[in-house]
Amino acid sequence: MKFMKNAFWPGRPASAFFALLLICSRAQAQSDPLPSWSEGPAKQAIVEIVKATTDQANPNFVPQEARIATFDQDGTTWVSHPIYTQVVYCLERVPAVVKAKPELKNVEPFKTVLSGNRAALAKLSLKDLEKIAALTLTGMSVDAFKAEAEKWIASAKHPRWDRLYTELTYQPMLEVMRYLRDNGYKTYIVTGGGQDFVRAYSERVYGIPPEQVVGTAGATKYGYDKSGKPFLVKEPKLLLNDDNAGKPEGIHLMIGRRPIIAFGNSTGDRQMLEYTKAGDGARLALLVLHDDATREYAYGPAQGLPGTKIGAFTQALYDEAKKDGWKIVSMKSDWKRIFSFE
Amino acid sequence: MKFMKNAFWPGRPASAFFALLLICSRAQAQSDPLPSWSEGPAKQAIVEIVKATTDQANPNFVPQEARIATFDQDGTTWVSHPIYTQVVYCLERVPAVVKAKPELKNVEPFKTVLSGNRAALAKLSLKDLEKIAALTLTGMSVDAFKAEAEKWIASAKHPRWDRLYTELTYQPMLEVMRYLRDNGYKTYIVTGGGQDFVRAYSERVYGIPPEQVVGTAGATKYGYDKSGKPFLVKEPKLLLNDDNAGKPEGIHLMIGRRPIIAFGNSTGDRQMLEYTKAGDGARLALLVLHDDATREYAYGPAQGLPGTKIGAFTQALYDEAKKDGWKIVSMKSDWKRIFSFE
Numbered sequence: 001m002k003f004m005k006n007a008f009w010p011g012r013p014a015s016a017f018f019a020l021l022l023i024c025s026r027a028q029a030q031s032d033p034l035p036s037w038s039e040g041p042a043k044q045a046i047v048e049i050v051k052a053t054t055d056q057a058n059p060n061f062v063p064q065e066a067r068i069a070t071f072d073q074d075g076t077t078w079v080s081h082p083i084y085t086q087v088v089y090c091l092e093r094v095p096a097v098v099k100a101k102p103e104l105k106n107v108e109p110f111k112t113v114l115s116g117n118r119a120a121l122a123k124l125s126l127k128d129l130e131k132i133a134a135l136t137l138t139g140m141s142v143d144a145f146k147a148e149a150e151k152w153i154a155s156a157k158h159p160r161w162d163r164l165y166t167e168l169t170y171q172p173m174l175e176v177m178r179y180l181r182d183n184g185y186k187t188y189i190v191t192g193g194g195q196d197f198v199r200a201y202s203e204r205v206y207g208i209p210p211e212q213v214v215g216t217a218g219a220t221k222y223g224y225d226k227s228g229k230p231f232l233v234k235e236p237k238l239l240l241n242d243d244n245a246g247k248p249e250g251i252h253l254m255i256g257r258r259p260i261i262a263f264g265n266s267t268g269d270r271q272m273l274e275y276t277k278a279g280d281g282a283r284l285a286l287l288v289l290h291d292d293a294t295r296e297y298a299y300g301p302a303q304g305l306p307g308t309k310i311g312a313f314t315q316a317l318y319d320e321a322k323k324d325g326w327k328i329v330s331m332k333s334d335w336k337r338i339f340s341f342e
Numbered sequence: 343m344k345f346m347k348n349a350f351w352p353g354r355p356a357s358a359f360f361a362l363l364l365i366c367s368r369a370q371a372q373s374d375p376l377p378s379w380s381e382g383p384a385k386q387a388i389v390e391i392v393k394a395t396t397d398q399a400n401p402n403f404v405p406q407e408a409r410i411a412t413f414d415q416d417g418t419t420w421v422s423h424p425i426y427t428q429v430v431y432c433l434e435r436v437p438a439v440v441k442a443k444p445e446l447k448n449v450e451p452f453k454t455v456l457s458g459n460r461a462a463l464a465k466l467s468l469k470d471l472e473k474i475a476a477l478t479l480t481g482m483s484v485d486a487f488k489a490e491a492e493k494w495i496a497s498a499k500h501p502r503w504d505r506l507y508t509e510l511t512y513q514p515m516l517e518v519m520r521y522l523r524d525n526g527y528k529t530y531i532v533t534g535g536g537q538d539f540v541r542a543y544s545e546r547v548y549g550i551p552p553e554q555v556v557g558t559a560g561a562t563k564y565g566y567d568k569s570g571k572p573f574l575v576k577e578p579k580l581l582l583n584d585d586n587a588g589k590p591e592g593i594h595l596m597i598g599r600r601p602i603i604a605f606g607n608s609t610g611d612r613q614m615l616e617y618t619k620a621g622d623g624a625r626l627a628l629l630v631l632h633d634d635a636t637r638e639y640a641y642g643p644a645q646g647l648p649g650t651k652i653g654a655f656t657q658a659l660y661d662e663a664k665k666d667g668w669k670i671v672s673m674k675s676d677w678k679r680i681f682s683f684e
Contacts, residue, residue: 065551142594186553199598209407210598211528211553220594222587222613230616232594239581239595245564252484252562252574253581254596256541256552271564274572 033179036172036337042286042329046176046261049284050183053260060282064184068259070214070251070272071173073191073198075265076288077206079158079168081297086193087129089152091121093136110135134236137194138218141231149200163341166205170288170331171340173263177206180261188259190251191215192243192268196234214254216242247272263288263329266313270320277324285326287313292332295342375521378514378679384628384671388518388603391626392525395602402624406526410601412556412593412614413515415533415540417607418630419548421500421510423639428535429471431494433463435478452477476578479536480560484574491542505683508547512630512673513682515605519548522603530601532593533557534585534610538576556596558584589614605630605671608655612662619666627668629655634674637684 037043053062074080094113098104105111109128112120124132137145158168177187189208191198195215202208217240220232242250248271251259262269262276265288273285291298321328331338379385395404416422436455439446446452451470454462466474479487500510519529531550533540537557544550559582562574584592590613593601604611604618607630615627633640663670673680 065545195595196598203407211596213598217595220591222590222617230590230613230620232590232617248564248572248574249562253537253559254553256538256555271572275564275574278572 033182034172034175036175036335038334038336040334042327042334045284045286045327046179049261049282050180050185052282054183062260062281066257066260067180067183067185068188068255068257069177069180069185069261070188070190070255070259070263070276071177071206072247072264072266072269072272073189073193075290076263076269077169077173077177077189078165079296081290081299084193085156085165086197088156089149089197090129090132090136092152092156093148094132097135104135133194137197138234138236141233142196142220143231145196145234146200149197153201161339166201167341168339169205170335171337171342172335174206174340176263177208181207185261186212188212188214188251188255190242190247190262190272192241192246194218195240195242214242214247214250216240216246243268245271248275251275260284262286265290267317270317273326274320274324277326285321285324286329287317287321287326288329289313289331291330292335292338295338296331375524376514376517378517378677380676380678382676384669384676387626387628387669388521391603391624392522392527394624396525404602404623408599408602409522409525409527410530410597410599411519411522411527411603412530412532412597412601412605412618413519413548414589414606414608414611414614415531415535417632418605418611419511419515419531420507421638423632423641426535427498427507428539430498431491431539432471432474432478434494434498435490436474439477446477475536479539480576480578482576484538484562484576487538487576488542491539495543503681508543509683510681511547512677513679513684514677516548516682518605519550523549527603528554530554530556530593530597532584532589532604532614534583534588536560537582537584556584556589556592558582558588585610587613590617593617602626604628607632609659612659615668616662616666619668627663627666628671629659629663629668630671631655631673633672634677634680637680638673 034043034046037046049060052058052060053067055061071077074084078085091113094110098110098114105114109124109131112124112128113132140148153166154164156165157163158165161168180187187206187208189198189202189206189212191214193215195213195217198215199210199213202210202213216238219235219237219239221235222230222232224230240246240250240253244267247269251272258279259272259276260279260282261284262272263286264270264273269287273287277283277285290296318328320326329335376385376388379388391402394400394402395409397403413419416426420427433455436452440452440456447456451466451473454466454470455474482490495508496506498507499505500507503510522529529548529550531540531544531548531554533556535557537555537559540557541552541555544552544555558580561577561579561581563577564572564574566572582588582592582595586609589611593614600621601614601618602621602624603626604614605628606612606615611629615629619625619627632638660670662668671677
């Protein structure tokens with residue numbers, strides 16, 4: 001009753017108005033779903049497409065089941081410099097595998113890997129790396145592989161930060177994933193990395209279950225152990241090379257729908273971003289630019305972008321992004337915070 | 343207050359007890375999630391595993407993200423007799439494709455298909471059918487294929503019932519799918535049929551989105567049309583033959599977890615059922631037996647199962663089912679109703 005009386009006091013409406021303003025601005029600050037993002041065109045584009053696609057009154061509304069967002073991993077959701085995490089895994093697995101197969105001890109490229117000679121390691125060819133991958137990623141059951149990969153990723157650290165690789169995920173990207181899921185999107189990792197490798201930690205690290213990881217995948221072979229128990233063995237036979245054109249092809253195979261939103265950071269993501277952007281209605285393609293040498297890395301050749309060193313993406317990719325309306329995400333200026341531990 | 347007084351009336355507790363009983367039994371009747379299933383070991387096994395895997399206090403509890411159930415399609419969730427629906431689709435597509443490629447008019451096996459000669463059609467070899475499949479399922483964009491398949495399935499009818507194929511789904515299986523989803527399970531179709539074909543109607547018919555259809559899949563190829571717009575073409579190159587051992591292999595590729603529950607009806611489902619059953623904790627494998635010639639079909643050779651004609655599954659499969667503890671679902675005795683229109 002006191003409130004009712006006060007409401008008629010002439011000074012009340014104005015102060016109530018300011019109080020309301022204060023409450024609203026606080027509520028907004030509290031509920032900013034992307035607190036690690038600076039205000040700017042990238043953040044704005046993300047918020048705008050989510051609003052448009054989730055509002056039934058909007059012409060770009062997308063029913064929940066078609067809300068698909070895809071994320072490249074290396075360089076897009078976690079650090080991939082100076083060497084891909086999975087390559088480190090393969091190299092570190094070599095001693096254990098050679099111990100079980102001693103006939104490989106003096107066979108290249110395994111001999112070089114065992115030597116630990118960094119200069120020689122740096123010179124390994126792509127073909128050498130493929131041999132190392134075949135040795136360390138195949139020939140065991142899918143369950144044994146999963147257990148090994150889980151164990152390794154739980155303790156392996158990046159030398160620069162002396163932190164687990166899984167801590168070197170980008171906080172702004174984790175926020176985007178959560179924000180999209182809160183708005184009915186299904187989030188997928190679409191990686192050139194090994195599908196089974198990423199599945200070993202995707203749920204824990206990204207909140208993305210194994211069935212939403214699309215990656216480079218080898219065949220498996222069904223068989224029985226001595227006791228007659230069935231199991232699947234990882235075969236050294238490539239089924240899907242999930243990079244470049246393999247990304248949209250993998251998306252079709254595993255998801256069967258065109259993404260509404262896609263994030264990448266390199267030429268390996270070009271076709272996924274093109275394919276996403278070419279869909280009907282609202283679509284958003286974003287490229288993460290590694291231009292922060294202090295907090296992370298600024299890598300790749302400086303190819304004439306004024307003021308930034310652009311990296312794993314080329315001038316041609318940058319030009320296509322501009323022409324096709326993709327958003328550039330500058331780690332330096334768009335991200336207030338890069339890692340959760342900062 | 344009146345209630346409080348009545349509660350002390352000697353006759354009250356008993357009548358309240360009966361009223362409560364009545365309410366409970368009504369609620370149970372109303373909420374039976376599997377009304378088309380007769381009481382029996384199959385229904386009981388389904389209800390029991392759902393209770394066990396969703397009850398945190400149960401030693402067989404399964405966290406929601408690991409609740410995966412897989413369903414074969416042809417003969418398990420809809421009628422596949424006398425000929426697989428997708429084979430009908432391929433045969434009926436031949437005239438339109440040959441019209442666009444008249445040079446095939448006198449080439450076998452297309453010539454035979456165009457002749458409409460039933461006796462000759464029945465003699466087509468597996469190799470002929472593969473040629474027909476390659477002609478009618480590849481060479482177009484994934485979007486064009488989807489549009490064609492959607493259009494066909496919306497009007498194609500089964501000659502025996504003169505009803506849409508999509509109406510010939512088994513009502514008890516639709517109930518199981520819904521019941522499992524209501525209990526946090528992700529439901530998948532795992533079919534020897536074409537992945538893209540089944541995806542064209544799976545959401546509408548089964549409530550299963552395209553990304554939860556695992557099927558026989560061909561490669562696609564990324565390219566650009568004349569205006570520079572990217573698209574994916576269906577290639578005549580097999581990536582995954584999702585039958586027999588290909589089922590667990592496809593499950594690993596597309597889902598990455600072992601199912602808790604799997605349904606099949608033939609030798610093509612054997613490995614999927616074995617693989618499911620071999621997992622830790624509670625697992626359930628079920629085989630649908632086509633033993634109802636009146637309401638559906640009783641097909642396959644009568645191979646000595648007393649009193650039933652067993653079909654697309656062999657005596658060896660039946661023996662394995664018994665030995666390994668799979669449940670047999672008799673269409674005749676376990677299903678009160680087969681189709682929703684009955």
